[in-house]
Amino acid sequence: MNVLVCISNVPDTTTKVKFTDNNTRLDTAGIQWVINPWDELSLTRALELKDDASTGVKQVSVAHVGPVSSEPTIRKALAIGADNAFRVNVEPADAYQVAAALAEVVKAGQFDIILCGIESSDYNGSNVGSMLAEFLDLPSVSAISNLKVEGGQAVITREIDGGKEVVVVPSPFVGIVQKGIAKEPRIAAMRGIMMARSKPITVLEAPAAEALSSFVAYEPPQPRAACKFIDPENAAQLIEMLQNEAKVI
Amino acid sequence: MSVIIYAENWDGKFKKLTFELASYGAKVAEMLGTSLVAVSIGKVEESELKKLGKYGVQKVVTTDHELLRHLDSKAYTSLIARVAQKEGAKVIVMASNNAGKSIAPRLSVKLKAALGSGVNKLPLTTEPFVVSKKVFSGNAFAHLLLNTEVKIITLMQNSFDLAENAVEPVIENFSVELDGAEVKTVVKDVQKHEGKILLTDAEIVISGGRGMKSADNWQPILELAELLNAATACSRPVSDEGWRPHEEHTGQTGKIIAPNLYFAIGISGATQHLAGVSSSKYIVAINSDKSAPIFEAAQYGIVGDAMKVLPKLVEAVKEIKTK
Structure with a gap:
């Protein structure tokens, strides 16, 4: 069984984002790029499955869509433990174009489980995984908080409104992964970093899929009114203000 | 030509979120000078379907099939795509929730329709069609141009006020032929948190962080939540410590x-x-x-020890509730 984990690189989540060109473009100066947190958890879970011989998972690959400048992110995934990587050589424009590019990777290999993070922490789209499944005409399961492989079959726990469902789908399928899938992201050890240098990255050319949407402008959030402080000895006053001033209780 | 909303149901009932979508869809239909159609999948009584009319839905296309009682994103997408084509949908609106997030992107590929996900208000303009959405986890808003003839929007919950606009909706049954081969997701087990207010639906949320110091200190939070008909939540360290369940974690990687x-x-x-x-x-x-x-993010603040302040808040809420 082979697992493919799709990884995106995003600004470090503590980045203070700034825009340039009259607020039409992200200012990338000084940004530290990291693996998208949910993708990192997907990769961690895939490696845990590989570590457990009973799952039959033999290989974990990663796929990334981006120019050569994003290879450090791929190397990081290889250092964490992925066996090999694919990069589709195109500047990502929107989720549709990225999903179309990832579909080329899936077609180029033999993958039983394809994992994507539920969203990226930059554009917060939650789109790529499900789009990829539709491009490939594969089943997809979203909001996965647990993934096991038993008797050659993936057993999935997905979150639904107000609860959880345990579901099975035939492979290959696209799994869209959320919090809970792995406890802590795995960190690269020195040995992994050394080994990553010699692991293969296959570069594919992008398919002819154009973006359907584009960001035309950005705006910072509206500043909130200053906080009104209430004396802790007179906490009841807060409830009075929430009732009569904010009118929310 | 039409605007379509996907009217999701929960055990045969709609909720406020569904009516938010209808109110939003009605306004978008008005902007485009067209009508509003709702698609319902699953077993929903006609009296419930008609409630959509109160918020401007002129027609409800309803379909039920035993294979569609659980979400199968591929099968649902295929069905909604057929209704969208039949109704000449120009804009398709869904909730930015679990179901919407798993259907809308598939639909975008199937119909080659641009998708704006997590939209927080009405389109800024319709020619060109530009929507607003939160990006960088709330550190900015972006204006997104949807550059195709058909557009798809997923709307953030509680971002659009209900707007009554009562009409008598036409109910149309849409029958589907399905065999097991088209529905791949098999549900083995369902665990529901019975009787709890859903965190994502709650109008009031009481959330505790590491400053609560121990799982044993949660009682006043639970009591305050109960009194205010609120849901409870927590920060990441709290769910990581196991003081509260993971479902309660709110934040970038949580809810x-x-x-x-x-x-x-x-x-x-x-x-x-x-x-x-x-x-x-x-x-x-x-x-x-x-x-x-x-x-800096709060409008009201108390600088003090939560364990001393919380009992006072509980007492104050009890007082206003008994008035």
């Missing part, structure tokens, strides 16, 4: 919520936490550290 009122108790307000709650209409912060960043 993103937008209640009317959010109590952050003993939560310092790291960027990652604020990313999950910054769309709340009002934030109340209670923290012993007056320099905690949560006070």
Whole structure:
């Protein structure tokens, strides 16, 4: 069984984002790029499955869509433990174009489980995984908080409104992964970093899929009114203000 | 030509979120000078379907099949795509929730329709079609141009006020032929948190952080939540410690919520936490550290020991509830 984990690189989540060109473009100066947190958890879970011989998972690959400048992110995934990587050589424009590019990777290999993070922490789209499944005409399961492989079959726990469902789908399928899938992201050890240098990255050319949407402008959030402080000895006053001033209780 | 909403049901019932979508869809239909159609999948009584009319839905296309009682994103997508084509949909609107997030992107590929996900208000313009959405986990808003003839929008919960616009909707049954081969997702087990207010639906949320010091200190939070008909939540360290279940974690990697009122108790307000709650209409912060960043996001604040302040709040709420 082979697992493919799709990884995106995003600004470090503590980045203070700034825009340039009259607020039409992200200012990338000084940004530290990291693996998208949910993708990192997907990769961690895939490696845990590989570590457990009973799952039959033999290989974990990663796929990334981006120019050569994003290879450090791929190397990081290889250092964490992925066996090999694919990069589709195109500047990502929107989720549709990225999903179309990832579909080329899936077609180029033999993958039983394809994992994507539920969203990226930059554009917060939650789109790529499900789009990829539709491009490939594969089943997809979203909001996965647990993934096991038993008797050659993936057993999935997905979150639904107000609860959880345990579901099975035939492979290959696209799994869209959320919090809970792995406890802590795995960190690269020195040995992994050394080994990553010699692991293969296959570069594919992008398919002819154009973006359907584009960001035309950005705006910072509206500043909130200053906080009104209430004396802790007179906490009841807060409830009075929430009732009569904010009118929310 | 039409605007279509996907009217999801929960055990045969709609909820406020569904009516928010209808209110939003009606306004978009008005902007485009067209009519509003709702698609319902699953077993929903006609009396329930008709409730959509109160918010401007002129026609409800309803379909039920035993294979569609659980979400199968591929089968649902295929069905909604057929209704969209039949109704000449120009804009398709869904909720930005579990179901919407798993259907809308598939539909975008199937119909080659641009998708704006997590949209927080009406389209800024319709020619060209530009929507607004939160990006960088709430640190900015972006204007997104949807550059195709058919557009898809997923709308953030609690971002659009209900607007009554009563019409008598036409109910149309849409029958589907399905065999097991088209529905791949097999549900083996369902675990529901019975009787709890859903965090994503709650108008008021009471959330505790590391400043609560121990799982044993949660009683006043639970009591306050009960009195205010609120849901309970927590910050990431709290769910990591196992003081509260993971489902309660709000923040960048947990749940993103937008209640009317959010109590952050003993939560310092790291960027990652604020990313999950910054769309709340009002934030109340209670923290012993007056320099905690949560006070920059809050409209009301108390600098003090949560264990001393909470009982006073509980008493004050009891007092107003008995009046």
